[in-house]
Amino acid sequence: MSEFKAWMRDVQSRTEDTLSAVLPPANHLPARLHDAMRYAVLDGGKRVRPLLAFAAGELTGADPRRLAYAGAAVELIHAYSLVHDDMPPMDNDVLRRGKPTVHVQYDEATALLAGDALQTAAFEVLSQQVLADDVAVQLKMVGILARAAGSNGMCGGQGIDLYSVGHTLSLPALEMMHILKTGALIRAAVLLGVHCGQPLGDAELERVDHFAKCMGLAFQVVDDILDEEADTATLGKTAGKDAANNKPTYVALLGMAGAKQKAAELQAEAHAALAPFGDRARRLAELADYIVARNN
């Protein structure tokens, strides 16, 4: 196993432990709700957002214990959004991470409540653990996550997505949708990781932010490519869904070759943003390559 793969496994394992610790036990009343919350979050997913938080934290010498909570908070937001997104009024999907979706495994009311409570849990984690030396920085972190998750971020992107089904989006409109829907939370993961450590200068922070924006878009471009090319077993979720739902995708707009070129361009731009950091940004650079080259 490469040293990078070993690092990934370690972060994924720390993330799993932290998520398990911050979520109430499955038998805690109401048990069906807590069981569903744990089902939605634990034992699954690549943990891309926690990986980004940990890698970004290496830029600022952040304590891994802080990074584990910051990464877990972002992952809780991500997990809640999947639970609600899979529900019948949205994507009505039955498979997620190779398992039945929450509303299929439990019921729709439980999926609704579990998603709601997972969102709250993210803010509980961010407010109840010590994540920064300066408490003002930590309060700022709450604001970063809230901004990224809300109607000017992830929820807004999901809304644009929802209302665009059956319409043709222009490339700028498609980018705006993804910047909000996926990019905002990926950016928050990077920024939260950075803020767990020593302060960066404004110019440095700007570079990290640019890296994060490139990664957010690259992640989505690759998602669209995989949705077209991979099969359901490899993805662990229903493949070919976006095309079947007539949803706008980078592949539909740019063609497969164009989408792959776009991903490569974003990867190069991300690397360029990191270059001045030298070896401190090694993990982030490796992670950028992994995100673009992944096959699920």
Add this chain to the structure above:
Amino acid sequence: MSEFKAWMRDVQSRTEDTLSAVLPPANHLPARLHDAMRYAVLDGGKRVRPLLAFAAGELTGADPRRLAYAGAAVELIHAYSLVHDDMPPMDNDVLRRGKPTVHVQYDEATALLAGDALQTAAFEVLSQQVLADDVAVQLKMVGILARAAGSNGMCGGQGIDLYSVGHTLSLPALEMMHILKTGALIRAAVLLGVHCGQPLGDAELERVDHFAKCMGLAFQVVDDILDEEADTATLGKTAGKDAANNKPTYVALLGMAGAKQKAAELQAEAHAALAPFGDRARRLAELADYIVARNN
């Protein structure tokens, strides 16, 4: 108009203005989502939680501008919970505050997203405005609201409610459900209001907290009485719903006379908790009387 009524009107009007200011404009993209968020929150409701925050803030000399944000944050959580609670997998209700519910007026996907984004907005408000002299106190306020809203608070209470339909709950189990479902957020409203001002001593804080717990239960007992006695037009929501759904209520458990006695006892206990504060607690005492005597 009594001086108390004038104060209520003033707080309700400040709350409305603050909620309108913190929510994105209705034409902000995605417009349908933001329109639904504003529809769910604005121009309705008694604003009991902001009233409690303002009244509690009088105990600690809190700046009304801070109280307006703190009250708005709690109200955003309350509003999101109503949107999701009214959806078909939960209560499947069509009427709220005398208007069609959000999923009826818009659609279920929009109601799901709007509720999600309203919850986020609450934490955005709490993190992005100055609400306390000491930023550590403000971070604590984020934690208080998160704890009150999540699976150990409001969402947990909704879960117990959901899974108890058709079952007979004991009085202690019914109380636990309401302490979580309604009481937790009412308590958070009071504590957030207090924390906007000068610090209280531990014993004083304990008294306020006891007051808040009494109020949370009293509010629910009166809700159950009104659900049975009032008509739909007065309530602005479907009356007799809980009994029809075979949901456990205080009236079902204690009888109408017993429920009214329970409300009176909680009112007296709330007054007793406030007594040592003297005139500083006048608004809270008046509000306790209003909450028990209200007819909608």
